[in-house]
Amino acid sequence: MSKHLQLIKCLILCGFLATILVPTHCQLRPFGASRVEKRQREKKILDKILGGTYDSNIRPTGGNSTNGETQVTVNLAVNAVSKIDDFNMEYSVQLTQRMEWSDDRLKFFQLDEDRTNPIKHLTLTDVSKIWMPDIFFINEKAGNFHNIIKPNVYIRIFPNGVVSISIRITLRLACPMNLVLFPMDTQKCAIIMASYAWTTDDLIFRWREENPVQLPDLALPRFTMQSNITSICDRETVTGKYSCIRVDFVLTRNFSFYLTQMYIPCIMLVIVSWVSFWLDENAVPARTALGITTLLTMATQQANMNKNLPPVSYTKALDVWSGTCLAFIFCALLEFALVNYATRFDKRTKAKIHEHVGHDPVVGGWLSRRYPSTSKKIDVVARILFPLLFILFNIVYWLAYLLNA
Numbered sequence: 188m189s190k191h192l193q194l195i196k197c198l199i200l201c202g203f204l205a206t207i208l209v210p211t212h213c214q215l216r217p218f219g220a221s222r223v224e225k226r227q228r229e230k231k232i233l234d235k236i237l238g239g240t241y242d243s244n245i246r247p248t249g250g251n252s253t254n255g256e257t258q259v260t261v262n263l264a265v266n267a268v269s270k271i272d273d274f275n276m277e278y279s280v281q282l283t284q285r286m287e288w289s290d291d292r293l294k295f296f297q298l299d300e301d302r303t304n305p306i307k308h309l310t311l312t313d314v315s316k317i318w319m320p321d322i323f324f325i326n327e328k329a330g331n332f333h334n335i336i337k338p339n340v341y342i343r344i345f346p347n348g349v350v351s352i353s354i355r356i357t358l359r360l361a362c363p364m365n366l367v368l369f370p371m372d373t374q375k376c377a378i379i380m381a382s383y384a385w386t387t388d389d390l391i392f393r394w395r396e397e398n399p400v401q402l403p404d405l406a407l408p409r410f411t412m413q414s415n416i417t418s419i420c421d422r423e424t425v426t427g428k429y430s431c432i433r434v435d436f437v438l439t440r441n442f443s444f445y446l447t448q449m450y451i452p453c454i455m456l457v458i459v460s461w462v463s464f465w466l467d468e469n470a471v472p473a474r475t476a477l478g479i480t481t482l483l484t485m486a487t488q489q490a491n492m493n494k495n496l497p498p499v500s501y502t503k504a505l506d507v508w509s510g511t512c513l514a515f516i517f518c519a520l521l522e523f524a525l526v527n528y529a530t531r532f533d534k535r536t537k538a539k540i541h542e543h544v545g546h547d548p549v550v551g552g553w554l555s556r557r558y559p560s561t562s563k564k565i566d567v568v569a570r571i572l573f574p575l576l577f578i579l580f581n582i583v584y585w586l587a588y589l590l591n592a
């Protein structure tokens with residue numbers, strides 16, 4: 188019991204000493220009180236600038252601009268490019284759009300009471316409270332805001348009246364493609380933004396000076412991002428001139444996918460079709476089967492590749508390739524028809540000569556002595572002619588397209 192009393196006495200003494208020893212300037216405020224107070228100051232300022240005469244339908248005047256139009260500085264952060272669709276000629280992009288302008292009515296530098304601990308900026312999440320530029324995406328097909336778990340948008344108001352808004356959106360944008368060089372092509376996909384209602388007398392958009400489009404290392408499906416070009420594209424329509432800005436993403440198609448999926452299999456099929464020239468001219472089932480199989484495989488391959496492409500009115504580089512491969516295989520099959528015909532012709536002539544002369548014919552010529560029958564001669568010529576022509580075609584094809592790409 189006495190031990191407990193001693194402990195209590197000790198505690199009281201310690202408390203007393205602590206009270207004396209704590210310096211007077213170190214006020215014992217409840218933790219976080221200054222922050223609560225700051226929130227209250229923010230609320231007061233917000234009520235003051237947004238209450239009363241502020242009308243969110245009326246655009247702010249001037250700011251820094253010379254002619255009194257509102258100048259909005261835009262920058263984008265691209266978070267992901269999820270799909271580049273050749274068939275529908277569109278792509279999907281998820282981005283954070285940031286805009287900045289100056290609204291004199293929202294200046295609150297004078298209203299901030301505590302100058303020693305000034306408010307850096309006010310944050311709003313309700314976009315309807317203040318004036319906003321009516322930006323829209325010209326090449327948009329569909330799009331949506333993100334609302335999980337709160338709308339992904341914020342507005343900051345700075346003491347000097349500068350307003351900055353950040354909003355996260357996902358867009359499906361049109362990207363017209365020219366597929367003449369497909370699959371060695373380079374496409375330009377754009378994001379085009381303009382004002383819907385305000386003409387250039389009232390509102391102009393400009394890219395931020397430095398780093399207008401922030402692109403992380405994007406893992407693009409089947410493409411490589413070469414560069415991004417920002418520009419101004421003010422448009423004149425029947426209702427007036429509207430401010431417009433755009434960024435073009437230069438995308439180069441990854442060729443390796445098509446090399447392994449289309450080009451190498453085609454080369455293999457064409458070479459396999461040449462095996463026929465080395466088989467005996469009397470091996471009719473083997474040579475027919477070889478020709479037909481390679482022809483069908485090639486046709487299926489071609490159809491498979493075109494399945495994911497739009498039906499365009501011009502010839503693509505891939506069509507030239509697959510068409511020529513198909514033609515080579517088709518000619519190899521025709522060559523066998525010729526050989527087969529020649530075999531029967533050979534037999535008939537041999538029989539006729541045998542009837543007349545009584546022994547096999549002796550014919551001259553170099554080639555003729557080694558390969559006495561016409562059918563064999565056709566096969567030997569084909570063995571050399573087909574590879575030669577195919578090599579020649581390859582040289583012309585790759586030179587023509589790789590130099591153009």
Ligand SMILES: *[C@@H]1O[C@H](CO)[C@@H](O)[C@H](O)[C@H]1NC(C)=O
Pocket residue numbers: 250251287288289349
């Ligand atoms: C206006 O000009 C001032 C000084 O030149 C600059 O600090 C400010 O950022 C500009 N405001 C806008 C919205 O561009």
Ligand SMILES: *[C@@H]1O[C@H](CO)[C@@H](O)[C@H](O)[C@H]1NC(C)=O
Pocket residue numbers: 400402412413414415416
């Ligand atoms: C985008 O353009 C900027 C400025 O030209 C450049 O610094 C940046 O590397 C480009 N990003 C990509 C991914 O091409």
